[in-house]
Amino acid sequence: MTTEQFEQKFGQLIPIPIRIHEKLNDLCRPLSAEQAAELRPRAITVWVVARYLNRFGYDCDWEASSVWNPVLQVLTDFAELEVFEGDRCLGIVECIPLAAEAEALEIPEQVALGDRIAYIAVQVNPQNTWGTIVGFTPAVETEFPELTVEREELLSTEALLDLLELANPLLDEALLSDLQAYWTRHGQWSEAQRQGAIAQLERAFLLEEIENIRVETAAQELENLMYQSVGQDASRELAFREDDSEEGDRMELRDILKRLFQSLREDLG
Structure with a gap:
């Protein structure tokens, strides 16, 4: 699939600037190679989602996410992002890397039992120069949440914006x-x-x-x-x-x- 076909199918590509990689390098410097390799994809997905939602007027402080926090980053596997409209918090989304060849989105169990409103699948190219939101699934709090969502069952980015619009009146x-x-x-x-x-x-x-x-x-x-x-x-x-x-x-x-x-x-x- 070409970049153009990928963009048309999954939405607008988000370029990842060098400054984000430099900041991430600083963040990973105290970590082991294994820890850094696990952290980088989650941190990038949080930034990609924040940048995408910023374009539609939503405020997202990606640096406040635990994955970008030097104290919390090695204590949790979370990649959460709070979404605001003005001074009103619409909820927390979880940003999850999705490999190009992956057939399903895997939601960590500890995240599924939390307070998220959605799980967002993000694909990043091998060079880490751009990312895109592949789709999402709304979070539904049940006793036994579904932890695997097939790629084709993910909702579109347009529906993600609908979800955020819906979250405001439900508050x-x-x-x-x-x-x-x-x-x-x-x-x-x-x-x-x-x-x-x-x-x-x-x-x-x-x-x-x-x-x-x-x-x-x-x-x-x-x-x-x-x-x-x-x-x-x-x-x-x-x-x-x-x-x-x-x-x-x-x-x-x-x-x-x-x-x-x-x-x-x-x-x-």
């Missing part, structure tokens, strides 16, 4: 007030549950175009999360039984989600 607590009230009647609501719910809402909104399917997908995943929040086995049939009263209860959740998705569509224009 508004008023938008989730009805869902929170419903949740507390059936499960335990906490900051971790709120983030998990947001992740499921984002995924349903991004992946499903038909409104009824979008609502039902989100509802089923949220019902499972509610089960997990009170320590029940999510593999059981949901506690929302199929008698008339419980069916009405389930419909209430779907009505809440319909209104929520409508609000999101209005916010996103």
